[in-house]
Amino acid sequence: MSVVVLTLCVTIAALLYYLSVRKFSYWRNKNVPHLKPLPLLGNYGEYILMKKYVGHVTQEMCRIFSKEPYFGAFYGTEPTLVIQDPEIIKLVFTKDFYYFHSREIAKYTPNEVTTQNLFFTQGDKWKVVRQNLTPLFTSAKMKNMFYLIGKCGHTLEKLLDEETAMSGVVDAKSLMIRYTMDCIGSCAFGIDTGTMQQNPEKNPFVQMGDIIFSTSKLMGFKLVFRAIWPKIFYSLGLKYFPTDIDKFFTSLLMGVFEQRGHKPTARHDFVDLLLIVS
Numbered sequence: 001m002s003v004v005v006l007t008l009c010v011t012i013a014a015l016l017y018y019l020s021v022r023k024f025s026y027w028r029n030k031n032v033p034h035l036k037p038l039p040l041l042g043n044y045g046e047y048i049l050m051k052k053y054v055g056h057v058t059q060e061m062c063r064i065f066s067k068e069p070y071f072g073a074f075y076g077t078e079p080t081l082v083i084q085d086p087e088i089i090k091l092v093f094t095k096d097f098y099y100f101h102s103r104e105i106a107k108y109t110p111n112e113v114t115t116q117n118l119f120f121t122q123g124d125k126w127k128v129v130r131q132n133l134t135p136l137f138t139s140a141k142m143k144n145m146f147y148l149i150g151k152c153g154h155t156l157e158k159l160l161d162e163e164t165a166m167s168g169v170v171d172a173k174s175l176m177i178r179y180t181m182d183c184i185g186s187c188a189f190g191i192d193t194g195t196m197q198q199n200p201e202k203n204p205f206v207q208m209g210d211i212i213f214s215t216s217k218l219m220g221f222k223l224v225f226r227a228i229w230p231k232i233f234y235s236l237g238l239k240y241f242p243t244d245i246d247k248f249f250t251s252l253l254m255g256v257f258e259q260r261g262h263k264p265t266a267r268h269d270f271v272d273l274l275l276i277v278s
Contacts, residue, residue: 016040019077026079027072033065034072042074048228050220058082076228098127111234113246136273144268148186152179152196159196173213181209188270189256208248212241 020040027034037043043061046052058073062084065071069085083089092100107122109115118129135141156179163170178195185193185205193205200206222240226233256271264272 021077023077023079024074030072032070032072032081033068034074035061035064037074040077042076042078044073044075044228048076048224050217050224054227078228108230108234112239112241113250114241136270141268141273145187145270148267148269149183152183152186155182155196177209177213178206180213181205186269189252190260190265190267190269190271191252191256204248208245211245 017039021037024037035043038045041048044054044057047054047057061071061073061082065082065084069088070081070083073080073082083092109120118126118133121129156175159175159178160170163175178200181195182193182205185191185195193203194200195203195205195209197203219240222233222238225238226240253271257275260271260275262275264275
């Protein structure tokens with residue numbers, strides 16, 4: 001029995017090792033400069049183990065290949081091209097952008113409502129969504145929303161005065177979360193969230209914001225797991241945000257639509273723009 005178990009463990013370990021290194025010859029075969037990757041971790045081991053921010057890991061590699069227009073890396077087990085040359089970057093963001101719009105997580109968007117947006121869409125669906133949304137973000141339409149952000153800014157100033165009058169110490173992170181939620185609520189949903197009132201602990205928007213902007217180890221692990229191995233992440237039935245987040249904002253948006261009779265108003269917020277398009 002012990003021999004069978006040992007054989008099974010060795011077989012599984014060998015299979016996992018093979019799967020984790022089978023793409024590691026990708027950049028070598030294409031004669032692209034790259035660093036030697038580690039099994040399973042690739043070149044982003046410190047990020048995967050949550051020791052360094054992903055940008056810092058990439059920056060360190062950029063310094064090693066400072067004279068190269070681009071270089072190869074391995075994001076976990078997947079080959080990744082890092083471009084440094086400004087002219088190539090310009091092509092990626094303009095003329096050739098159609099070929100670079102997708103992200104690894106894009107094919108798994110049906111698994112999570114929060115990822116069903118332009119940033120995580122691919123292929124022809126991305127093109128259609130982009131064509132529909134582009135007219136909503138013209139300079140004129142964005143300018144019409146400035147007054148909403150201005151109101152949120154004035155509320156923030158008032159809150160800062162009150163907070164500093166009571167104590168010389170201000171929780172900047174909490175304050176910015178509340179301000180961000182207030183701006184999103186006003187511009188996107190057309191409602192006053194009340195997040196910048198005193199004693200906001202029981203405010204549902206503040207509670208949702210605490211979850212969304214959480215920096216806990218669990219959220220960090222889920223962020224890395226989903227980014228590096230999205231197929232495994234969603235195959236296990238995991239989600240980055242709890243379903244309560246999806247239900248809360250879906251219910252909120254549907255309520256705003258019904259309150260406005262599915263017709264645009266004079267607020268010129270994002271809900272109005274969506275109603276105009278629909």
